[in-house]
Amino acid sequence: MLFNSISYLVFLPIVxxxxxxxxxxxVKTQNLLLLLSSYFFYSCWDWRFLFLLxxxxxxxYYTGIKIQQNSSTNRRKYWFWLSVCTNLGFLGIFKYYNFFxxxxxxxxxxxxxxxxxxxxxxxxPVGISFYTFHGLSYVIDIYKNRIKAENNFIDYAVFVxxxxxxxxxxxxxxxxxxxxxxxxxxxxxxxxxxxxxQILWGLFKKVVIADQCAQYADIVFSNSNIYSGSTLLLGxxxxxxxxxxxxxxxxDIAIGxxxxxxxxxxxxxxxxxxxxxxxxxxxxxxxxxxxxxxDYLYIPLGGSKGGTYVKVRNTFxxxxxxxxxxxxxxxxxIWGLLNAxxxxxxxxxxxxxxxxxxxxxxxxxxxxxxxxxxxxTFMLALFAxxxxxxxxxxxxxxxxxxxxxxxxxxxxxxxxxxxxxxxAIFFSIEWIGREGSFALxxxxxxxxxxxxxxxxxxxxASIVSHVxxxxxxxxxxx
Amino acid sequence: MSELIxxxxxxxxxxxxxRFLNRLVCFVCILLFVITVGIFLPATPREKKSLLFSKIAKxxxxxxxxxxRIIFIGGSNLSFGLNSQMIKDSLHYFPIxxxxxxxxxxxxxxxxVWQYLKKxxxxxxxxxxxxxxxxxxxxxxxxLRIELxxxxxxxxxxxxxxxxxxxxxxxxxxxxxxxxSEYINIKENDIYGIHxxxxxxxxxxxxxxxxxxYEPITKFHGALNDAVFNSIETFNNKLKSRxxxxxxxxxxxxxxxxxHCAKQINEIEKKLKQSQINILGSPDKYCFDDSLTxxxxxxxxxxxxxxxxxxxxxxxxxxxx
Numbered sequence: 001m002l003f004n005s006i007s008y009l010v011f012l013p014i015v016x017x018x019x020x021x022x023x024x025x026x027v028k029t030q031n032l033l034l035l036l037s038s039y040f041f042y043s044c045w046d047w048r049f050l051f052l053l054x055x056x057x058x059x060x061y062y063t064g065i066k067i068q069q070n071s072s073t074n075r076r077k078y079w080f081w082l083s084v085c086t087n088l089g090f091l092g093i094f095k096y097y098n099f100f101x102x103x104x105x106x107x108x109x110x111x112x113x114x115x116x117x118x119x120x121x122x123x124x125p126v127g128i129s130f131y132t133f134h135g136l137s138y139v140i141d142i143y144k145n146r147i148k149a150e151n152n153f154i155d156y157a158v159f160v161x162x163x164x165x166x167x168x169x170x171x172x173x174x175x176x177x178x179x180x181x182x183x184x185x186x187x188x189x190x191x192x193x194x195x196x197x198q199i200l201w202g203l204f205k206k207v208v209i210a211d212q213c214a215q216y217a218d219i220v221f222s223n224s225n226i227y228s229g230s231t232l233l234l235g236x237x238x239x240x241x242x243x244x245x246x247x248x249x250x251x252d253i254a255i256g257x258x259x260x261x262x263x264x265x266x267x268x269x270x271x272x273x274x275x276x277x278x279x280x281x282x283x284x285x286x287x288x289x290x291x292x293x294x295d296y297l298y299i300p301l302g303g304s305k306g307g308t309y310v311k312v313r314n315t316f317x318x319x320x321x322x323x324x325x326x327x328x329x330x331x332x333x334i335w336g337l338l339n340a341x342x343x344x345x346x347x348x349x350x351x352x353x354x355x356x357x358x359x360x361x362x363x364x365x366x367x368x369x370x371x372x373x374x375x376x377t378f379m380l381a382l383f384a385x386x387x388x389x390x391x392x393x394x395x396x397x398x399x400x401x402x403x404x405x406x407x408x409x410x411x412x413x414x415x416x417x418x419x420x421x422x423x424a425i426f427f428s429i430e431w432i433g434r435e436g437s438f439a440l441x442x443x444x445x446x447x448x449x450x451x452x453x454x455x456x457x458x459x460x461a462s463i464v465s466h467v468x469x470x471x472x473x474x475x476x477x478x
Numbered sequence: 479m480s481e482l483i484x485x486x487x488x489x490x491x492x493x494x495x496x497r498f499l500n501r502l503v504c505f506v507c508i509l510l511f512v513i514t515v516g517i518f519l520p521a522t523p524r525e526k527k528s529l530l531f532s533k534i535a536k537x538x539x540x541x542x543x544x545x546x547r548i549i550f551i552g553g554s555n556l557s558f559g560l561n562s563q564m565i566k567d568s569l570h571y572f573p574i575x576x577x578x579x580x581x582x583x584x585x586x587x588x589x590x591v592w593q594y595l596k597k598x599x600x601x602x603x604x605x606x607x608x609x610x611x612x613x614x615x616x617x618x619x620x621x622l623r624i625e626l627x628x629x630x631x632x633x634x635x636x637x638x639x640x641x642x643x644x645x646x647x648x649x650x651x652x653x654x655x656x657x658x659s660e661y662i663n664i665k666e667n668d669i670y671g672i673h674x675x676x677x678x679x680x681x682x683x684x685x686x687x688x689x690x691x692y693e694p695i696t697k698f699h700g701a702l703n704d705a706v707f708n709s710i711e712t713f714n715n716k717l718k719s720r721x722x723x724x725x726x727x728x729x730x731x732x733x734x735x736x737x738h739c740a741k742q743i744n745e746i747e748k749k750l751k752q753s754q755i756n757i758l759g760s761p762d763k764y765c766f767d768d769s770l771t772x773x774x775x776x777x778x779x780x781x782x783x784x785x786x787x788x789x790x791x792x793x794x795x796x797x798x799x
Contacts, residue, residue, distance in 0.1 A: 006646050020495065024491075187491055187495055187498075188494065189494045189498050192498050193498065193501075218693060222693055222694075223693075453505065456505065457508070460509060461512075461656075464649035464650050465649075465654065467647065467649070467650055
């Protein structure tokens with residue numbers, strides 16, 4: 001069930017009504033409803049994988065309790081590693097098995113040794129990377145005595161499986177979400193209203209921006225050998241916009257939906273394409289994953305303590321792991337590596353925390369220096385996205401090689417002026433609203449009711465004018 | 479005390495929820511009103527110049543063309559892939575190419591043509607492969623446009639499943655009526671325009687145009703739909719009882735797309751062979767080199783469509799012996 005489908009349009013109001021009108025008396029029944037709805041939502045993809053989700057939930061719930069109950073370090077370690085290895089084992093089998101087998105076969109064949117191993121024809125369970133990371137963070141936090149184990153299974157299961165975040169995040173933390181699940185939620189007009197606006201904006205990003213850009217990006221990336229350099233560059237530009245619209249759109253719908261149920265989810269995007277350097281970009285892009293890696297990988301590895309060498313090493317590790325998290329393909333690893341290289345100067349010269357505030361705060365326009373920095377950062381991100389989007393490294397290298405050609409200065413063969421105009425309008429709205437948690441957050445203060453409703457009407461009309469494709473979200477494959 | 483707090487909370491909750499729902503319902507009602515107005519507005523000038531409106535002329539061809547007739551039913555694999563003049567010259571039948579585009583759905587195409595058929599007609603159905611998968615056969619946005627804009631009075635003829643399939647396009651359809659670009663600066667599309675076809679119903683506007691690069695089809699969405707095979711068999715039986723010859727053939731298809739979808743196409747072929755329907759040719763026979771396609775996997779260039787027509791003529795000659 002996709003967020004941009006008719007079935008979700010039916011599913012969401014039903015759960016909303018049951019939640020606030022039928023089961024509103026007790027938190028327990030509300031949570032049970034959320035859990036059952038989430039399992040139903042998940043089983044709409046493939047009910048068989050529901051068992052995997054439930055197994056993973058039971059395992060982490062049980063090991064969490066066991067870790068807390070045992071005072072002996074060895075027993076705690078045993079339960080901790082049981083959970084970590086099982087979770088990563090599932091992820092490894094479903095996501096990385098074929099990648100490792102294929103690469104081992106290739107490596108050995110290059111050494112002159114022929115080995116026979118079978119790859120498996122396996123479907124990747126949707127959302128496995130996300131719910132595995134939920135469970136891992138919970139178990140690690142208990143092991144590190146940061147939180148207490150949850151005794152109520154339903155509450156814990158809702159934390160892992162809450163339907164808005166189940167398949168593509170934001171990757172939640174037990175410290176943030178579990179306390180909200182345990183207390184009685186109060187319906188707040190402002191909050192619910194904000195939720196609806198965020199859903200609307202998320203749908204606009206997905207359906208109008210991302211899906212339309214996808215059409216061009218797909219054409220250009222599939223036929224990169226025949227297009228001019230300028231067309232390829234435009235194709236990479238469309239993909240850069242597509243992936244932002246797609247993933248941040250999903251996050252907006254997820255966060256907005258959770259708000260309708262009185263639940264606050266972690267922010268996942270904060271106008272990354274307005275960043276002035278790559279360090280800032282990574283503080284604003286997929287925030288919940290970046291902070292997850294920071295807390296559970298970068299800091300345990302020593303973080304920035306221990307001198308420049310340790311910092312550089314740890315930065316490379318988290319970017320490589322982050323790339324690999326996205327998929328079992330060398331393209332993702334190179335994408336991660338490239339980003340690590342981009343960020344390296346700021347790590348070495350300690351300038352990675354120069355731009356913490358949003359650009360041009362309190363001003364309408366950026367300075368020329370800020371504008372140039374934004375453009376450079378955007379181009380660096382665009383270049384890295386070429387690897388992310390390409391099917392393999394060979395295609396990516398050819399794509400880049402073909403960009404840097406005399407034809408880079410030719411008129412692009414694939415273009416859509418209307419789409420470019422829509423993208424310009426979209427970024428203008430994002431720019432105006434960049435001080436809010438999402439672009440339309442402060443709209444209520446800025447526009448009178450009538451104009452607001454006209455604006456919402458136009459957004460809705462443009463969304464429904466693009467229905468029919470029901471394109472899957474990119475991050476579902478991760 | 480706790481009861482008092484509870485009551486206060488409940489009344490407060492009710493007030494807030496009421497305000498929220500009132501506004502939401504109000505917004506939805508305005509949207510519904512705009513959609514309703516859009517539905518009842520007539521077809522826009524831009525739409526009236528589209529290929530879809532060739533339906534009217536094609537229907538009149540079906541009404542006035544005298545026997546012996548050979549009627550082609552299908553999607554754009556036929557409209558952009560047939561040279562009816564060749565059919566006429568070799569088989570000495572009057573060809574009528576009723577096809578417009580696949581997204582009308584094969585169910586609609588069969589139901590719609592039924593009223594125009596006469597004894598001794600030869601009917602050739604060439605559905606695009608996607609028709610056999612998922613709900614594609616029940617039609618898409620274009621079917622809605624035909625029903626609401628071209629034949630607004632006749633629209634009760636659609637089946638329930640077709641309505642369910644096209645209902646999601648209603649808001650899009652309605653909002654399109656308010657788009658300024660539908661009313662100003664209208665130019666007829668040189669390929670997909672109302673005048674892009676010849677006297678038999680074949681689109682000929684692209685015949686001497688250069689091919690365009692496009693994305694191949696990698697798979698057909700959804701599961702194999704048994705109901706579509708059943709509908710074709712029912713149609714076959716109905717035609718037989720009226721003394722009409724009926725054949726099903728395979729669409730022309732770009733080789734790259736064919737290779738991607740070979741497994742799914744084999745499933746269709748297997749299923750069709752199991753039925754009582756007369757089949758013309760085989761899928762691989764109608765698979766064409768990429769260089770013979772025009773701008774989509776089902777659309778052929780002039781040399782491609784001449785070759786395809788030749789194959790069809792050969793198959794028909796054998797079948798009609």
